[in-house]
Amino acid sequence: MLKRIKSILSGTTSQPEADKVEDERQIAAAALLVEAATLDDVFDDDERATIAAVLGQHFAIDAEACTALIEAAEEAQEESNHLLRFTRTIKDSYSPEDRIEIIEMLWEVAYADGVLHDYEANLLRRVGGLIYVSDQDRGEARKRVLTRMGLDD
Numbered sequence: 001m002l003k004r005i006k007s008i009l010s011g012t013t014s015q016p017e018a019d020k021v022e023d024e025r026q027i028a029a030a031a032l033l034v035e036a037a038t039l040d041d042v043f044d045d046d047e048r049a050t051i052a053a054v055l056g057q058h059f060a061i062d063a064e065a066c067t068a069l070i071e072a073a074e075e076a077q078e079e080s081n082h083l084l085r086f087t088r089t090i091k092d093s094y095s096p097e098d099r100i101e102i103i104e105m106l107w108e109v110a111y112a113d114g115v116l117h118d119y120e121a122n123l124l125r126r127v128g129g130l131i132y133v134s135d136q137d138r139g140e141a142r143k144r145v146l147t148r149m150g151l152d153d
Helices: 002-010 017-038 045-059 063-079 084-093 096-110 118-130 135-149
Strands: none
Touching (some): 017 063, 017 096, 045 063, 045 096, 084 096, 084 118, 096 135, 118 135
């Protein structure tokens, strides 16, 4: 999987189109999660573990694949100067229910350290709009995450 992801980023892939699309979808979601984790200038082990957990659960991939995906996402996120590349991929290739789940994953990463920073909240608002998730759905996703994590609103 790591070779496939690196070949996508370098543009030298010869894999079937369906695999390319799925890899791009996964990288886009993971890159947004990395963006959320790095906004407060601290990308610690708790946030990395949270990203790996939500990616593993959402995409049904093992720990090694999660690590490779996070590394590819970090590289893609560093090379990109805006979120549009990732949000467009998510908006165009995920169902509305899956886009809400991506927002929920972002909330989990934002709350991984137990504190929601202003930059993280702003990112969730922007991403929600760019991937067409309503404020109501975004708020409900946040409440589900807070309940699941045992945090106060």
